[in-house]
Amino acid sequence: MSYQVLARKWRPRTFHELVGQEHVQRALVNALDQGRLHHAYLFTGTRGVGKTTLARILAKCLNCTAGGQGDEGVTSTPCGQCPSCVAIDEGRFVDLIEVDAASRTKVEDTRELLDNVQYAPTQGRYKVYLIDEVHMLSTSSFNALLKTLEEPPPHVKFLLATTDPQKLPATVLSRCLQFTLKHMPPERIVEHLAKVLGAEGVPFEESALWLLGRAAEGSMRDAMSLTDQAIAFGQGRVEHGDVAAMLGTLDQRQVLSLVEALAEVDAARVLAEVAALAERGPDFGGVLDELTGVLHRLAIAQMVPDALDNGHGDRDALLALAGRLTAEDVQLYYQIGIQGRSDMEHAPDLRTALEMTLLRMLAFRPQGVPAPAKTPLPLRGAGEGGAGPGAGTVAPPAAPSAPAQASGRPEVERQAPAVEPPAAARSPEPPPPAAPVSPAAAEAPPLPQEPPPPWEEAAPAPSVHAPKGAPAPEPFQEAGPAAESSAEPPPEPAQAEPSPETPSEPGMAGLFGHADWLACFESLGLGGLTRNLAANCVVEHDDGQVLRLRLDPALSAMRAEIHIERTRQALAEHGVVRRLVVEEGPLPERVETPRQQAERLAAERHAEAVAALRRDPNVQKLEQAFGARLIESTVKPAETGAGS
Ligand SMILES: [Zn+2]
Incomplete structure (x- = not known):
């Protein structure tokens, strides 16, 4: 030898x-x-x-x-x-x-x-x-x-x-x-191992080298001796599965698959991925740690792509994934992930805890889950029928980045032995618990296919205010792909209503004014950081060729070309074909950005929803019978989500 x-x-x-x-x-x-x-x-x-x-x-x-x-x-x-x-x-x-x-x-x-x-x-x-x-x-x-x-x-x-x-x-x-002497980054170790193995004529998978590179923790000597072991373990080859087994590490690719399933909002696939992981008898807590680690790196990929390390050899995969999740989702999932991790010790078993945490990510997703079957359960049903499916309603996690928007009904919390309301506030499916909405009404007709751009409508009827006695059931549709809105029949046919305070009149000679901007903002379907940027802009000037937006200087850090380009494209798809210029500058007073408008409308709707609940006989009954009290801060009227 x-x-x-x-x-x-x-x-x-x-x-x-x-x-x-x-x-x-x-x-x-x-x-x-x-x-x-x-x-x-x-x-x-x-x-x-x-x-x-x-x-x-x-x-x-x-x-x-x-x-x-x-x-x-x-x-x-x-x-x-x-x-x-x-x-x-x-x-x-x-x-x-x-x-x-x-x-x-x-x-x-x-x-x-x-x-x-x-x-x-x-x-x-x-x-x-x-x-x-x-x-x-x-x-x-x-x-x-x-x-x-x-x-x-x-x-x-x-x-x-x-x-x-x-x-x-x-x-x-x-x-x-x-x-x-520097701690050796995994990139350098992988590079060196590839060179050595190439010279030695040992076949290898690059992803396996990343596992070794990470396990070596900065020591080239350790990396080399681990590689020796891997060659022996793999009988002359260095392959990912062998190395993962040898090191007892989690296969990072499976964690990425899990995040992909989340990105696809595919609960069935999420469970299937967990089942696949379970076959290896992993440390489920470790899986969750890895998952939150990936979410952290996704957040970096979304905001500062250049700062994303390739420490796992998955930089490209993460950059691709980053485009499939909104920044809000990533933040929310992370928050739920670390909370789920600390709750694990109380869970009946760790796999259950992992599954619940993952499903909770989807359930709390602002846009909801396009689940196949949902049975709206009005509050009164739960009150009469004992333990409803919503028993043990989980409070939304303290995720400031995760506005539980689009949950079309308020949430009532009771102190009495009564059951919790149905899964209110969890996902946007059921009608408001207190709202006297009949099941038939809940199944409102689907959206008219393509509502014309608001600024083409002659005089949009301001219908923000809900009928008396009921909180406005989602007068504002969550902006987003039509695929998502199909999951939840919108109660109001009108989408992207302009605010009554800012009547949207067609701009003179087809020019695009600020009122048009506010009116069409939701229907632009912008997401993530692009939406965030655009929601903080006002229209400064339009001459039919160049549309100038003014951005709140506090958000100047967000002014990236990609967001401006996406906004330009979205406008062009709505018939506003312009060169788009976004300049920072103090915003004029008395002019609302889409975000400010959304916040004001949300506050108004919230106040209205609270008032409506107070008037609601069912809520009054609950208050009398069980000593329930309305927690106003949990009342969530539908909202547009602009600025989220
Ligand atoms: Zn010499």
């Missing part, structure tokens, strides 16, 4: 082979080339980043004889062939004295070591002391070392290495030239 472990075989023998420590390499090469040699170097960094390797290379630079025998022979490119280089590489160079301080901490040991300092080197140009884990020396050993460092003989170089420089006395630190 002539198999040599990779870590040893591929140990760098020159500065140029040293991976990921270019800053140290450059400094040392310059010093060597210019003959500015310090007598003591300190290399710090976590284990396995190459401290002793670097020290050995430096020892070769100092002692290589290829360039000549005198001091002028010192080189930044040791030959690797001369007797000195070969001896150092083979670990038998008498003038390279390697000390593991972790095992030689007694002052006598150090004395014995340093007693020999005064003698000239026997074989090489310099006597090189390499003291690894130097922080482990005892105080008296440090004192002995310090004395030598204060007046070092010219033929001696000290190369100190430590993982913990803070434990070194300042007197020692101040006499050393210090280099901090």
Whole structure:
């Protein structure tokens, strides 16, 4: 068996082979080339980043004889062939004295070591002391070392290495030239492993290298020895499944599949993915941790794509996924995920807890779940029938980023033993509990196919206000793809009603005014950050060619070309074909942005919904019979969601 472990075989023998420590390499090469040699170097960094390797290379630079025998022979490119280089590489160079301080901490040991300092080197140009884990020396050993460092003989170089420089006395630190070796990022490790395996002729899957790169935690040496193990484990191949099994890590691809299922709002697939995970008997808490980790990176991908790391080798996949989820969804899922994690200890079993957490993400989704069958349960039914399906209604998580919009009915909370109201506030399906809506009424006719752009309508009837006695049942449709609105029959045929305060009149000569902007905002169907940007703009000017929007300067950070372009496209699809310019500037007073309008309307509807509930005989009965009280803050009228 002539198999040599990779870590040893591929140990760098020159500065140029040293991976990921270019800053140290450059400094040392310059010093060597210019003959500015310090007598003591300190290399710090976590284990396995190459401290002793670097020290050995430096020892070769100092002692290589290829360039000549005198001091002028010192080189930044040791030959690797001369007797000195070969001896150092083979670990038998008498003038390279390697000390593991972790095992030689007694002052006598150090004395014995340093007693020999005064003698000239026997074989090489310099006597090189390499003291690894130097922080482990005892105080008296440090004192002995310090004395030598204060007046070092010219033929001696000290190369100190430590993982913990803070434990070194300042007197020692101040006499050393210090280099901090970097923690190796997974990208560099993967790159290096790919090179090594390619040269070794070992077939590999790149995703497997990412697993190894992460498991190595910044240590190239660990990465190499893990790769050795993986080759043995995979019988000559390095494949993702084997490596995941060997490391006992979760297959990141399965976590991504789970997030994909969430992005598709496909509850069945979510459960199927969990079932697939369960076959491996994973740590379900770990799955949730990984999932929230992915959501965190998705949020970065959405807001600062350039900052997204490729630490899992899945950067492209995440960037693609980021476009399929709204920023609100990502924030909400994350919030629910970490809450679900802390609730896990109370769950009957961990898989149940994971499944419930995932389903809750979909249930609380602002746009709701396009579930196949939903049975609206009016509040009175629950009140009469004992434990309804909504028993144990979960309070919406404290997710400020997740306005539970579009839930068309208020929520009533009771303190009595009565059952909870049906799943109000969870998903946008049932009619308002208190609203005297008949089941037939709930099944309102579907949307008229394509409502003409509001500004083409002659005089839109302001119908924001609900009929007396009932909270407005979603007069504003959540803007979004038609596919979603089909899940919930909109009670009002009108979509994107203009505010009564800002009558939408067709702009003069077909020009697009601010009232048109407010009127059509919802039907533009903008989502995520684009919606956020547009919702904070007012129309400044339109000349039929160029439409100028003014953006609230507080949100200038959001002004990205992609959002402007998406807004331009959405407008063009609605017949407003313009070059779109978005400029920051103070917003005029008395002019509402779509967001401000939405907030005002929401406040008005909320007040109205509360008033309507107070008038509702069913609620009054509940209050009398069970001591229920209306929690006003939980009343959620439908809202447009602009500015969410
Ligand atoms: Zn040499």
